[in-house]
Amino acid sequence: MEKKEKEYTMLHFLADIPNLCSLAGLLCSFLGVYFAIRGQFHYALVGVLWAVVFDWLDGMVAKRMKDRDDKHRAVGVQLDSLIDIVSFGVFPAVFLLSFGEFKPAFIPGAFLIVGGAALRLGYFNVFGMIDKHTYRGLALDNNVLLLALIFLLERLIPRGVFAAVLYAVLMALLALNLAPIRTYKFGGKWFYALLGYVVVMTACYVFLL
Numbered sequence: 001m002e003k004k005e006k007e008y009t010m011l012h013f014l015a016d017i018p019n020l021c022s023l024a025g026l027l028c029s030f031l032g033v034y035f036a037i038r039g040q041f042h043y044a045l046v047g048v049l050w051a052v053v054f055d056w057l058d059g060m061v062a063k064r065m066k067d068r069d070d071k072h073r074a075v076g077v078q079l080d081s082l083i084d085i086v087s088f089g090v091f092p093a094v095f096l097l098s099f100g101e102f103k104p105a106f107i108p109g110a111f112l113i114v115g116g117a118a119l120r121l122g123y124f125n126v127f128g129m130i131d132k133h134t135y136r137g138l139a140l141d142n143n144v145l146l147l148a149l150i151f152l153l154e155r156l157i158p159r160g161v162f163a164a165v166l167y168a169v170l171m172a173l174l175a176l177n178l179a180p181i182r183t184y185k186f187g188g189k190w191f192y193a194l195l196g197y198v199v200v201m202t203a204c205y206v207f208l209l
Contacts, residue, residue, distance in 0.1 A: 008071060013071075013072060013075045013076075013079075016068070016072045016075075016076065017061050017065070018058040018059070018061045018062040018065070018068075018072075018076050019058070019072070019075065019076050019079055021054050021057045021058035021061055022054065022055075022058045022076065022079050022080050022083050023079075023083075024054045025050075025051040025052075025053075025054030025055050025058070025083055025087060026051070026083045026086060026087075028047045028048065028050040028051035028054060028087075029047065029048055029051040029083070029086045029087040029090075029091050030047075030086070031043075031044075031047040032044045032045070032046075032047030032048040032051065032087075032091050032095075033086075033090060033091055033094050034047075035047060036091065036094045036095045036098045036099075037094060037098055039098060041095070041098075041099060041151065041154070042151075042205040042206070043205070043206075044091075044095060045144075045147070045148045045151060045201070045205055046201070046202050046205050046206060048087060048091050048144045048148075049144065049145070049148055049198045049201055049202065050198060050202075051087045051091075051144075052087070052141045052144060052145060052194065052198065053194065053195060053198050055080070055083070055084065055087065055141060056141075056187070056191050056194060057191070058076070058080060059080075059187070060187070060191060062076060081121050081124075081125055084117070084121055084140060084141075085114075085117055085118055085121060087140075087141075087144070088117055088140035088141055088143060088144060089113060089114045089116075089117030089118060089121075089140070090114060091144065092113050092143060092144060092147060092170060093109075093110035093111070093113040093114045094110070095147070096109055096110050096113065096166060096167060096170055097110045099162075099163055099166060100163050100166075100167070106163075106167065109167050109170065109171060112171070112174060113170060113174060116174045116177055116178055117140055117177070119178065120137060120140060120177050120178060121140070123136075129185065130182060132185070133184060133185050134182050134183070134184065134185060135182070135183045135184075135185055136180060136181070136182065136183075137176065137177050137178055137179050137180070137181060137183065138173065138176040138177050138179070138181070138183050139177075139183065139185070140177060142173070143170070143173045143174075143177070145194075145197070146169075146173065147166075147169075147170070148201050148205075149201075150165075150166070150169060151166075152204065
């Protein structure tokens with residue numbers, strides 16, 4: 001007699017630490033989008049920076065869980081990819097639109113950001129990495145890490161000029177995301193460098209600016 005495969009409810013996959021880390025990252029991104037729409041750009045960037053931390057953390061935790069079953073792993077992979085489109089596609093698009101005061105000229109760029117992120121993630125889901133240390137194209141999380149750094153200059157440049165600079169930078173990053181170039185996959189001990197960067201940037205945006 002053929003053994004029936006065990007059925008899982010969707011909520012069953014919440015009892016999984018890597019998936020909870022992924023959802024914590026989604027919450028950070030969601031708050032980032034919320035603050036971007038409200039024009040509170042410093043808080044928006046803090047939110048998405050912590051989304052990057054949780055995005056790295058879920059993979060690190062998953063690798064250390066030797067008893068994690070294949071179903072949790074498979075759902076986790078899909079969840080991570082879907083959350084990435086919010087963190088690194090929808091967020092920067094909304095950020096650009098909001099900083100550009102939702103003018104029509106910013107709509108094409110915002111769409112290209114979301115479309116490019118979807119294309120990159122779809123490609124990655126099929127073809128994966130070149131090897132365990134090498135991506136094809138610039139990883140999407142780099143975009144928001146650089147965006148947060150560049151935005152420190154916002155107070156020094158007239159808003160209209162900076163909006164154009166922001167537009168150009170995000171388009172250049174999108175080109176690198178989709179380019180057939182090799183980029184190094186940061187991970188492992190680099191997580192602590194990322195965490196330090198995010199803590200410093202959080203302090204800058206919340207307490208100093």
